[in-house]
Amino acid sequence: MDDEHTDATPDPAKRLGEAENADVTVEVDRVAVDSTYVRVSSVGEPGDRAFLLVAGLGIAATYYERLAPHLNENGPVHALDLPGFAGVPRFRGKVSIERYADAVEKVIDDLRLVDPVLVGHSMGTQVVTEVAARRPDISDLVLISPVVDSHARTVRQSAFRFLRSTLHEPAAVRWHGITAYALCGWHWFSKVLPRMIAFPIEERAAHVQARTLIVRGEHDAMVPRDWVRRLARVFPYAVLREVVDGAHSVMHAQADAVARLAVDHVAGRLPDRGVSSLQRVRDDSTASDLSRLGPREAWMLVKSRFVELLGMAKNDDETLEAAKSAHAVAMADGDDLPVDPADRREIVDEVAPETREAG
Secondary structure, eight states, X not given: OOSOOOTTSOOHHHHHHTOTTOOOOOEEEEEEETTEEEEEEEESXXXXXXXXXXOOTTOOGGGGTTTGGGSTTSSOEEEEEOTTSTTOOOOSSOOOHHHHHHHHHHHHHHTTOSSOEEEEETHHHHHHHHHHHHOTTOOEEEEESOOOOTTOOSHHHHHHHHHHHHTTSOHHHHHHHHHHHHHHOHHHHHHXXXXXXXXXXXXXXXXXXXXXXXXXXXXXXXXOHHHHHHHHTTSSSEEEEEETTXXXXXXXXXXXXXXXXXXXXXXXXXXXXXXXXXXXXXOOSGGGTGGGOOHHHXXXXXXXXXXXXXXXXXXXXXXXXXXXXXXXHHHHHHHTSOOOXXXXXXXXXXXXXXXXXXX
């Protein structure tokens, strides 16, 4: 990474860093693991407990950009870019879910996190479940769109279900996916994919002592209702929630609802009616986040996103830090606007246990 920029060379990090009202700061650090490193993007002030966010296959921590700002009620939020994803150098040699869990454990130890709340999405749920199975001191686990359904563990079945889910994803999620997969590359993606398909998350779940929250989107064909019910029964303690209109990337498209569920779960405020109960919640506020932005914030949002991609491609942490901070400032300005309380209500109906449809 170049430490200096000449007058003739554009410095997007410096320009974004000088954004007005830059009172939200995202810090980007590296934790060395096994001949490579994990990139850690952190937001929020130190507190009693941290949230540690692990994204899915090929995906960057950017997928948590809407969720992370709402989670720092108890302390900082650390979102991870694992080896091989988001421009981070790959592991050498064989790769496995267990090896990714080793990397997450190294982050926990190096950051000296005490009983962090582990949050995983998609393949990330496998990684954090493996970590929690190894560490009985972990108290809380949040699994968003956990994979892979034990009744559909083939690449063909998973690909078909994933494509069905994408039909219900907003354009922003598709854009994130396209750019993230491009940075990951087909070679590494195809190397990790079979490991994800084959990983028996339900076997490791039996060794987890943490209180577990499982969240799925209503239209997530990749994570059917029947599968999350079967998975929940393996954990010693699990609570199920379904987000109305959500799909596989529910933590981005319906971030407000997922964040409320996670915070309430950690605080012990979620009613538990047993693993057969799949209560539903609605989020009508996240989708309107961008519409609440003014022209200045909207422009900053777009500019910071492209600069962030540039930083990932160049492996430039300084550029990444400035871009992520500017993005957080823009989103924070939009979130400061009033939201109708009705947009944050919880639906009290439940999905009948006998329901077997995929989404």
